[in-house]
Amino acid sequence: MLVLPSAAVGLSAVQIQGSQMKTKPRNALYAQSGGVSAVINASACGVIEAALKAPRQIGAIYAARDGIVGALTENLIDLSRESRATIRALRYTPAGAFGSARFKLKGIEQNRAEYERLIEVFRAHDIGYFFYNGGNDSMDTALKISQIGAALNYPIACIGVPKTVDNDLPHTDCCPGFGSVAKYVAISTLEGGLDVVSMARTSTKVFVLEVMGRHAGWIAAAGGLAGRKAGEPPHIILFPEIAFEQARFLQRVQQCVTDYGYCVIVVSEGAKHPDGRFLAEAGTKDAFGHTQLGGVGPVVAGMVREAHGYKYHWAVADYLQRAARHVASKVDVEQAYAVGKAAVGYALKGMNAVMPGIQRRSSTPYRWRLAPVPLALVANVEKTVPRHFITADGFGITAACRRYLEPLIAGEDYPPYRHGLPAYVRIKGTPVRRKLKTEYKL
Amino acid sequence: MLVLPSAAVGLSAVQIQGSQMKTKPRNALYAQSGGVSAVINASACGVIEAALKAPRQIGAIYAARDGIVGALTENLIDLSRESRATIRALRYTPAGAFGSARFKLKGIEQNRAEYERLIEVFRAHDIGYFFYNGGNDSMDTALKISQIGAALNYPIACIGVPKTVDNDLPHTDCCPGFGSVAKYVAISTLEGGLDVVSMARTSTKVFVLEVMGRHAGWIAAAGGLAGRKAGEPPHIILFPEIAFEQARFLQRVQQCVTDYGYCVIVVSEGAKHPDGRFLAEAGTKDAFGHTQLGGVGPVVAGMVREAHGYKYHWAVADYLQRAARHVASKVDVEQAYAVGKAAVGYALKGMNAVMPGIQRRSSTPYRWRLAPVPLALVANVEKTVPRHFITADGFGITAACRRYLEPLIAGEDYPPYRHGLPAYVRIKGTPVRRKLKTEYKL
Numbered sequence: 079m080l081v082l083p084s085a086a087v088g089l090s091a092v093q094i095q096g097s098q099m100k101t102k103p104r105n106a107l108y109a110q111s112g113g114v115s116a117v118i119n120a121s122a123c124g125v126i127e128a129a130l131k132a133p134r135q136i137g138a139i140y141a142a143r144d145g146i147v148g149a150l151t152e153n154l155i156d157l158s159r160e161s162r163a164t165i166r167a168l169r170y171t172p173a174g175a176f177g178s179a180r181f182k183l184k185g186i187e188q189n190r191a192e193y194e195r196l197i198e199v200f201r202a203h204d205i206g207y208f209f210y211n212g213g214n215d216s217m218d219t220a221l222k223i224s225q226i227g228a229a230l231n232y233p234i235a236c237i238g239v240p241k242t243v244d245n246d247l248p249h250t251d252c253c254p255g256f257g258s259v260a261k262y263v264a265i266s267t268l269e270g271g272l273d274v275v276s277m278a279r280t281s282t283k284v285f286v287l288e289v290m291g292r293h294a295g296w297i298a299a300a301g302g303l304a305g306r307k308a309g310e311p312p313h314i315i316l317f318p319e320i321a322f323e324q325a326r327f328l329q330r331v332q333q334c335v336t337d338y339g340y341c342v343i344v345v346s347e348g349a350k351h352p353d354g355r356f357l358a359e360a361g362t363k364d365a366f367g368h369t370q371l372g373g374v375g376p377v378v379a380g381m382v383r384e385a386h387g388y389k390y391h392w393a394v395a396d397y398l399q400r401a402a403r404h405v406a407s408k409v410d411v412e413q414a415y416a417v418g419k420a421a422v423g424y425a426l427k428g429m430n431a432v433m434p435g436i437q438r439r440s441s442t443p444y445r446w447r448l449a450p451v452p453l454a455l456v457a458n459v460e461k462t463v464p465r466h467f468i469t470a471d472g473f474g475i476t477a478a479c480r481r482y483l484e485p486l487i488a489g490e491d492y493p494p495y496r497h498g499l500p501a502y503v504r505i506k507g508t509p510v511r512r513k514l515k516t517e518y519k520l
Numbered sequence: 521m522l523v524l525p526s527a528a529v530g531l532s533a534v535q536i537q538g539s540q541m542k543t544k545p546r547n548a549l550y551a552q553s554g555g556v557s558a559v560i561n562a563s564a565c566g567v568i569e570a571a572l573k574a575p576r577q578i579g580a581i582y583a584a585r586d587g588i589v590g591a592l593t594e595n596l597i598d599l600s601r602e603s604r605a606t607i608r609a610l611r612y613t614p615a616g617a618f619g620s621a622r623f624k625l626k627g628i629e630q631n632r633a634e635y636e637r638l639i640e641v642f643r644a645h646d647i648g649y650f651f652y653n654g655g656n657d658s659m660d661t662a663l664k665i666s667q668i669g670a671a672l673n674y675p676i677a678c679i680g681v682p683k684t685v686d687n688d689l690p691h692t693d694c695c696p697g698f699g700s701v702a703k704y705v706a707i708s709t710l711e712g713g714l715d716v717v718s719m720a721r722t723s724t725k726v727f728v729l730e731v732m733g734r735h736a737g738w739i740a741a742a743g744g745l746a747g748r749k750a751g752e753p754p755h756i757i758l759f760p761e762i763a764f765e766q767a768r769f770l771q772r773v774q775q776c777v778t779d780y781g782y783c784v785i786v787v788s789e790g791a792k793h794p795d796g797r798f799l800a801e802a803g804t805k806d807a808f809g810h811t812q813l814g815g816v817g818p819v820v821a822g823m824v825r826e827a828h829g830y831k832y833h834w835a836v837a838d839y840l841q842r843a844a845r846h847v848a849s850k851v852d853v854e855q856a857y858a859v860g861k862a863a864v865g866y867a868l869k870g871m872n873a874v875m876p877g878i879q880r881r882s883s884t885p886y887r888w889r890l891a892p893v894p895l896a897l898v899a900n901v902e903k904t905v906p907r908h909f910i911t912a913d914g915f916g917i918t919a920a921c922r923r924y925l926e927p928l929i930a931g932e933d934y935p936p937y938r939h940g941l942p943a944y945v946r947i948k949g950t951p952v953r954r955k956l957k958t959e960y961k962l
Contacts, residue, residue, distance in 0.1 A: 114718050144721040172711055174718030181722050264941055269614055269843035272944065276556050276616030279586040280623050285839060303941065373818055375836075393838035394817075397727060401711035405846055407940065487940035498849065498929035499706055499745065502714060 103137035104206025106425075107154070110178040110241075111145045111212030111219070115255030116262075116403040117414035118211055118241050119175045123168040124418025125209050125239065126157055130165075135426055136207060140510055145179030145212075146219065150192065151518050152199050159508035167503035169415060170493035172403035175505050178212075181520075183219050186226060193226040195518055200227075200234060202513040207235050207425045211418075213242035213253070217433060218457035224431040235425040238433030238453050239417055243400045245296035248459045249451045250435035252486050254417055255400070257410025260300030261487035262402040263289050263344070266395060267304035271311030271342045274391075278340035284331060284382050286392040287312075288375030290399060291346040294462045295319050297399070301344030302475035303483055311342030313473075316378070318348030319463050320472040322357055328385045330473060335388060345378050404500050408489025409444070420448045444485030545577055546648025548867075550599075551584035551591055552620040552683075553654030553661070557697030558704075558845040559856035560653055560683050561617045565610040566860025567651050567681065568599055572607075577868055578649060582952055587621030588652075588661065592634065593960050594641050601950035609945035611857060612935035614845035617947050620654075623962075625661050628668060635668040637960055642669075642676060644955040649677050649867045653860070655684035655695070659875060660899035666873040677867040680875030680895050681859050685842045687738035690901045691893045692877035694928050696859055697842070699852025702742030703929035704844040705731050705786070708837060709746035713753030713784045716833075720782035726773060726824050728834040729754075730817030732841060733788040736904045737761050739841070743786030744917035745925055753784030755915075758820070760790030761905050762914040764799055770827045772915060777830060787820050846942050850931025851886070862890045886927030 106129050110118055122141070129136045141155040142148035148155075155176055157165070168175055183192050200208070210220040217238045224236035240247050245256035267287060274285040291297040295317035305311050313334040316322060334341035349357045358374040375392040382390055413436055420434035435451035438444075467479035475483070493500040550567050552560055564583070571578045583597040584590035590597075597618055599607070610617055625634050642650070652662040659680045666678035682689050687698035709729060716727040733739040737759035747753050755776040758764060776783035791799045800816040817834040824832055855878055862876040877893035880886075909921035917925070935942040 110718075114715055147721055171714070173714035176718075177721055178718050179722040180719065261940060265846050266840045266844075268941055268944065269845060270839045272613075272615035273556055273839040273843040276552075276618075276620050277622065279589060279619055280621040287840075303939075306939075373815070376815055376818075391838050392836065393840050394834065394836045395840070396833050396835035397712045397715040398708045398729075398835050398837065398840075401715040402708075403711060404707050484939055489940070490934070490937055492932070492934070495932060497745075497748075497926055498703060498931070499710055502710065 103133065103135055105138040105140060105204050106136045106207040106209065107140045107142060107149065107200070107203070107205045108209045109142035109145050109149055109211065110174040110176055111210060111216035112178060112180060113243065113400065114172070114174040114178050115241055115243050115400050116172040116258040116406045117254055117411050119168040119171045119173070120411050120414035121211050121239050121241060121254060121418035122175060123165060124415040125422055126165050128419040128422035132422065132426055137204070140203065141176040143507070144177035146181050146183065147179045147520060148177065149199055150195055150520065152202070152512050152514050154203065154510035155505070156508045156510045160505055164503050164505060169411065170403060170491070170500070171502040172401045175503070176507070182215050183222065186222055193222060194230070196223060197226060197230050197232050199514065201232060203510065205234065207237070209237050209239055209421050211239040211241050213244065213247060214456070214458055214460060217247070217453045221431050221453040221457050235428070235430045237421040237425050237429070238456070239421045240433050240435070243297065244291055244294050246294040246460045246462065247456055248461045249455050251438040251446065252413070252436055254410060254414035256296060257407035257413070257486035258402065259290070259297055259399050260303070260483060261407040261410070262399050262405055263297055263300045263395065264303040264487055265405060267301040267312050267342065267344055270393065271304060274311070274340050274342060281389055282391045283335050283339070283388040284341045284343065284379065284390040286343045286345060286375045286379045286390065288345050288347060288373070288392065288394045291318060292348040293318055293460060295346045295348070296463055298344050298346035299463055299467065299475050299479055300483055300487070303480065303487065309338050312344045313338070313341045314343045315474055316343065316345040316349040317463060317468060317472070318346050318350060319465070320468060321352040322349050323352070324381065328381065331382055332386055335386070343378060345374050347374050349374055403493060403502070406491050407487045408491040409486055411491040413446070416448060424450055441481050441485055444488065545575065545579035547580040547582060547646050548578045548649040548651065549582045549584060549591065549596070549642070549645070549647045550651045551587050551653065552616040552618055553587045553652060553658035554620060554622060554683070555685065555842065556614070556616040556620050557683055557685050557842050558614040558700040558848045559696055559853050561610040561613045561615070562853050562856035563653050563681050563683060563696060563860035564617060565607060566857040567864055568607050570861040570864035574864065574868055579646070582645065583618040585949070586619035587623065588625065589621045589623055589962060590619065591641055592637055592962065594644070594954050594956050596645065596952035597947070598950045598952045602947055606945050606947060611853065612845060612933070612942070613944040614843045617945070618949070624657050625664065628664055635664060636672070638665060639668060639672050639674050641956065643674060645952065647676065649679070651679050651681055651863050651867070653681040653683050655686065655689060656898070656900055656902060659689070659895045663873050663895040663899050677870070677872045679863040679867050679871070680898070681863045682875050682877070685739065686733055686736050688736040688902045688904065689898055690903045691897050693880040693888065694855070694878055696852060696856035698738060699849035699855070699928040700844065701732070701739055701841050702745070702925060703849040703852070704841050704847055705739055705742045705837065706745040706929055707847060709743040709754050709784065709786055712835065713746060716753070716782050716784060723831055724833045725777050725781070725830040726783045726785065726821065726832040728785045728787060728817045728821045728832065730787050730789060730815070730834065730836045733760060734790040735760055735902060737788045737790070738905055740786050740788035741905055741909065741917050741921055742925055742929070745922065745929065751780050754786045755780070755783045756785045757916055758785065758787040758791040759905060759910060759914070760788050760792060761907070762910060763794040764791050765794070766823065770823065773824055774828055777828070785820060787816050789816050791816055845935060845944070848933050849929045850933040851928055853933040855888070858890060866892055883923050883927055886930065
């Protein structure tokens with residue numbers, strides 16, 4: 079079952095920081111974490127624009143260069159040196175404008191020094207607000223920083239800003255970043271399907287599109303939005319949640335080609351054999367005999383060729399899908415901006431160790447609101463696609479899934495263009511003068 | 521050197537069909553050929569809308585189902601049964617609405633029966649105008665059909681409508697279909713590059729994007745539009761026109777990672793070793809020991825890993841690039857429509873065995889016009905990227921190339937959306953009643 083954020087998630091878990099924040103403005107630090115998305119900078123824009131509106135409580139606004147790595151190494155960017163136009167342009171600029179990082183802090187017990195270093199940097203720059211924009215791991219990190227702050231008697235509001243294209247955070251109806259990758263994958267499936275059906279008589283009969291989602295099949299599910307009527311692609315979706323049965327899959331491919339003349343398959347990179355091995359591990363070797371990692375798309379296409387001999391094509395969207403700001407979902411952009419703005423609002427209200435969660439009020443028309451969710455509830459929990467969102471045969475999405483997904487890809491939010499290309503912004507990135515004498519080795 | 525269409529291409533090669541076409545309207549047949557594109561239906565729209573405006577000369581308007589295959593098997597679609605709204609919507613619908621075919625007619629000497637069958641079908645349906653929308657091979661076919669028509673004393677105007685994402689037709693400044701795939705690839709390179717640079721500190725350092733172009737590197741060249749300043753991606757483009765030197769390539773990758781922290785590579789599927797073998801053939805085998813065809817992207821990424829051990833990602837755009845109507849170039853859509861419309865105009869003027877070629881009048885501002893090009897000049901000639909469009913080191917595009925390419929991706933021509941997805945149209949496809957008793961076996 080899909081766990082929806084409970085309206086009963088209250089503020090009981092939220093610590094009120096006392097009155098000292100009202101007396102003297104303290105500085106804010108924003109950091110991006112993990113894989114980037116088409117709209118993570120829209121969240122940055124929301125954080126920064128909201129923070130700029132609270133000069134009595136928030137002094138300087140900094141960003142960590144390369145995420146938590148910049149915080150550890152005291153590589154901070156002074157956002158007051160960026161123009162308002164640049165900040166505004168972050169709303170339509172994909173990927174991580176300040177740099178992100180795949181760097182998971184260990185548990186406090188295993189590496190207390192890392193946390194103490196963070197607090198040292200925060201103290202040196204009088205960081206009173208820390209906004210951490212990321213997924214599961216990052217919410218855990220933000221929670222631990224708030225705990226170590228309390229333990230070291232350093233007052234800091236740690237607020238999570240949810241972001242993940244995988245849509246696997248619990249206690250939020252969806253995650254900023256997902257709606258846009260979902261829209262990209264649905265459009266790509268639609269367009270690729272139109273291509274294949276028009277060529278199938280004499281050429282390609284099977285098309286495989288590999289999409290992201292190592293553990294949760296939300297992105298693959300979004301491919302299902304492309305088809306509304308029986309027989310429309312995608313004809314088969316391979317989810318990480320459903321154990322792959324090769325014989326049944328190959329039979330279905332053949333049936334599709336017989337019935338419709340072609341077969342479009344969307345496969346999640348996390349699709350697995352019944353024994354738990356990823357399909358992507360299943361066999362290709364390079365000229366040197368080394369296992370060729372990645373590429374479940376070609377693996378699946380190869381199976382089809384072996385069994386049926388159909389002409390096939392495969393595409394691997396990879397980073398293109400999560401960076402595709404040119405076709406972002408308007409709803410996703412609005413939610414990304416809103417969670418950034420709300421995070422600042424929570425901090426100013428004295429909350430700590432929470433993130434804004436998205437609550438769905440209704441699907442048609444789509445209505446949503448934000449509510450604070452304690453990070454302790456979110457950290458390290460993964461929300462996968464519930465079984466009732468997947469058809470009984472395991473190869474498609476149900477009407478309930480469509481009702482859930484469709485509002486998330488609604489609306490277009492096009493960036494401005496120059497010379498035929500989106501006019502994405504790059505920040506100046508003026509560094510904040512270092513205050514610590516110690517270098518930190520990662 | 522880039523061969524530009526000469527203004528001196530006159531009408532001397534054009535046969536005037538005599539006066540019988542003025543007396544009684546004859547029917548028109550439109551067919552799509554070869555790999556489809558984001559804008560081939562815009563050309564169909566141009567043909568059909570122009571033909572509908574000439575009822576005194578053109579009677580019924582038919583389309584061949586699945587390209588020339590439908591013409592041979594007498595599978596024709598009655599376009600008068602499609603609404604005007606459907607015809608109009610073809611302008612923003614990608615891929616081949618009537619079906620296309622990879623089916624090359626043999627030479628007249630080898631298979632005269634095939635050509636005679638075509639004339640038999642044409643005669644049965646009083647086809648006086650044949651519009652063939654395709655690339656090199658198709659222009660050759662259209663030429664041969666006009667020749668066989670003359671030989672069999674069957675009057676028919678055969679007009680080519682240029683289409684190829686590969687941009688390799690001679691005697692036209694560019695080909696409809698190319699501008700949109702160029703825009704898609706430039707945007708994808710830009711967006712993928714932003715993703716990688718934001719993660720490079722702790723994660724992926726090398727990103728490889730594989731694009732189409734088996735023999736000509738125009739699409740790969742378009743990736744070069746993403747970077748305007750030194751150090752901006754793509755850092756390396758691998759063209760089919762430049763023999764791949766592995767050691768020099770790997771050294772450049774390392775230099776990029778040292779200088780910029782990351783390296784973005786655009787590789788054409790047609791990239792070749794000095795001995796002429798495709799890189800894509802260079803080695804991966806599947807679990808059964810069979811050579812894994814396709815996927816030069818993973819091959820190149822694997823080389824980088826072997827040599828340098830950098831974390832890498834690769835994407836293969838495949839059909840997504842040529843079906844990406846959601847981000848089509850406005851110039852491309854306009855040219856695609858215009859060549860379709862002009863083809864009808866040529867036919868009505870009594871021309872035969874010509875296609876509309878695009879002539880560039882100026883690059884800034886971009887101005888172009890159409891002029892008829894004899895198919896005999898176009899058929900089976902391939903225009904590759906000239907050496908002076910490629911930087912001396914073979915890894916990038918020159919300013920001259922940018923001047924040529926940039927106007928072709930200018931402007932956005934967004935389709936309408938419904939339920940978060942482009943509202944592409946599907947034709948009803950009402951079949952024309954068959955008149956011949958004979959079945960044709962392909």
